[in-house]
Amino acid sequence: MLRTIFRWSMRGRTRSPTYEPRPRTKFRSLSVIGAVAHPTVGTSGGSDWSLSALPSVGSDRAFSRPLAFLRIMETALVLAGGSSRRFGRPKALEDVAGKTIARRVVDALAPLATEIIVSVADPAMADAIQEEVPEARTVVDLRKSTGPIEGIARGVEVAHGERILVAPCDAPLLRTDLYRMLLRAIGDHEAAVPRLDVFDPVRAVYRRGAVLRVLHGPRAIASPSALVDQLDAAFVGEADLRSIDPDLDSFLDVNTDADLEEALRRMRSSQS
Numbered sequence: 064m065l066r067t068i069f070r071w072s073m074r075g076r077t078r079s080p081t082y083e084p085r086p087r088t089k090f091r092s093l094s095v096i097g098a099v100a101h102p103t104v105g106t107s108g109g110s111d112w113s114l115s116a117l118p119s120v121g122s123d124r125a126f127s128r129p130l131a132f133l134r135i136m137e138t139a140l141v142l143a144g145g146s147s148r149r150f151g152r153p154k155a156l157e158d159v160a161g162k163t164i165a166r167r168v169v170d171a172l173a174p175l176a177t178e179i180i181v182s183v184a185d186p187a188m189a190d191a192i193q194e195e196v197p198e199a200r201t202v203v204d205l206r207k208s209t210g211p212i213e214g215i216a217r218g219v220e221v222a223h224g225e226r227i228l229v230a231p232c233d234a235p236l237l238r239t240d241l242y243r244m245l246l247r248a249i250g251d252h253e254a255a256v257p258r259l260d261v262f263d264p265v266r267a268v269y270r271r272g273a274v275l276r277v278l279h280g281p282r283a284i285a286s287p288s289a290l291v292d293q294l295d296a297a298f299v300g301e302a303d304l305r306s307i308d309p310d311l312d313s314f315l316d317v318n319t320d321a322d323l324e325e326a327l328r329r330m331r332s333s334q335s
Contacts (some may be wrong), residue, residue, distance in 0.1 A: 143192060254291060
């Protein structure tokens, strides 16, 4: 990356730009006064992560200071390249109470990232996403029918952020606080991943360099789960997830019309 340095001439007070390399800054994980995250050794190639003596996750006291730095470091990547076979129409473009799901997902991630990328299957979907989310960049899958790992690969290749906030396009109740927690959990790890009955690799935070290392390595990576298996991941368990999302609304995917009705029911219930 280059930075511009303007040098003023003493005569005529004009300026001309010169360029020199910008030194790369190595960021370490952010900490919050009064908050301690304790990793414990897990059994599946990573670490379990738990909360101790934390301020309220949604409070300004807990997160106002880190967010000043997060807006420099993070890219949000929304995966919208699926075929929506069960749903029968593009899930990302489905209207839920006046907003498309894509719009809702981006709104949940936007407070934590300055760059938004949406991965899609074809140019027609890219055009539709741009109309719904004009601030986002779109990337089109190069390898068709390869699943969400292709969207992750394409998005990470073009991303500028050091850490990548990955989210599905069909989660209308996704919460910002989930990603705040994952950003806290990642620490010096290569990924932070929620774990309920199984871990969820498409609602996760990844270090860009680590993902590129694995994807460009000798082993073929066929799925997001296989990617996580090759990373030093911190896993966030159900108890901690429920502390910021009691009903685990962030994990409701709209795959059928019944799922859509359930999402609407939960939205109405939260407003009553």
